Structure formats: structure tokens, C-alpha cells
Amino acid sequence: MNQYQYPNQPQQSGEKPVSPVQPAENAQQPTGRRAKAVRYCKNCGEQIEPGASVCIHCNMILNPAAIRKARMIVADRNATVTTKELIRCGIFPNKGFRIAKQYAKTRPQVAAPCKKAAIIGTIAWTVLLATSIIVLLFLMGFFGAMF
Numbered sequence: 206m207n208q209y210q211y212p213n214q215p216q217q218s219g220e221k222p223v224s225p226v227q228p229a230e231n232a233q234q235p236t237g238r239r240a241k242a243v244r245y246c247k248n249c250g251e252q253i254e255p256g257a258s259v260c261i262h263c264n265m266i267l268n269p270a271a272i273r274k275a276r277m278i279v280a281d282r283n284a285t286v287t288t289k290e291l292i293r294c295g296i297f298p299n300k301g302f303r304i305a306k307q308y309a310k311t312r313p314q315v316a317a318p319c320k321k322a323a324i325i326g327t328i329a330w331t332v333l334l335a336t337s338i339i340v341l342l343f344l345m346g347f348f349g350a351m352f
């Protein structure tokens with residue numbers, strides 16, 4: 206059955222069809238699905254919109270999941286990354302890469318700098334390790350020549 210069918214639309218042929226856009230004056234109150242959709246606030250008893258997350262009369266939270274989701278969206282949008290956190294992402298590149306992956310879609314303004322810091326950190330660690338090996342080899346050669 207077409208869910209958009211207007212309640213007072215004639216079911217049998219012969220009657221003049223009523224336009225869904227401009228209901229007739231004698232249009233009856235919607236029945237079935239639409240009638241059930243009318244909701245009342247559990248707290249104050251006032252009538253509220255079927256999809257309402259908060260009662261407009263008493264501010265009672267009616268849909269905690271929707272409120273949490275909305276708060277999360279705001280938190281994602283406002284999320285920032287501190288210099289301290291970026292330094293940590295550089296020192297521990299795997300941590301930086303993990304954050305970058307975790308927030309790639311929800312917090313790109315956090316993910317991008319963390320990834321950058323992790324890449325710089327990886328390069329820095331590689332250079333440091335390579336330099337250490339070269340210095341060590343040099344010292345071994347130096348002491349080897351002495352004795």
C-alpha cells in the first residue's frame with residue numbers, strides 16, 4: 206500500500222479523487238499511522254512533535270540517543286589538538302597514526318595534524334637511529350685503530 210496515500214482518497218472508482226496537496230473542506234482527521242504519531246510529553250503532558258528530541262514546553266529530554274548524537278557532532282566540529290598532543294604524536298608516531306585513523310572522518314582538523322606529526326616523528330626517529338649507528342661504527346673504528 207502506498208504510504209503517501211491521503212486518508213480521504215476514494216478507494217473505489219466513480220468518486221472524484223481528492224488532491225493530496227489541497228485537502229477538501231470535509232477532510233477527516235488523519236487516521237492510522239498518522240494518528241498514532243501524535244505524542245505527549247511524559248513530563249508535562251503537552252502535545253509534542255512526533256520526532257521531537259526535547260519537549261518545547263518543559264525542556265524534558267525525550268530522546269537521549271539523539272541528544273548524545275547531536276552533542277557528538279558539535280564536539281567533533283569544535284575539537285582541536287594542542288601542541289603538547291602533537292609533540293606526543295611525534296615522539297610516539299604509532300599513537301599519532303592511530304589518532305589520525307580514528308578521527309579521519311569525524312575530526313579531520315585533528316587527524317591531519319596528528320598524521321603530519323607522526324610522519325615527522327618517524328623521519329626524526331629514523332635519522333636519529335641511522336646517525337647513532339654511524340657514530341657507533343665510527344667510534345668502533347676509532348678505538349679499533351687505537352688498539
Ligand SMILES: [Zn+2]
Binds near residue numbers: 263
Ligand atoms: Zn514537557
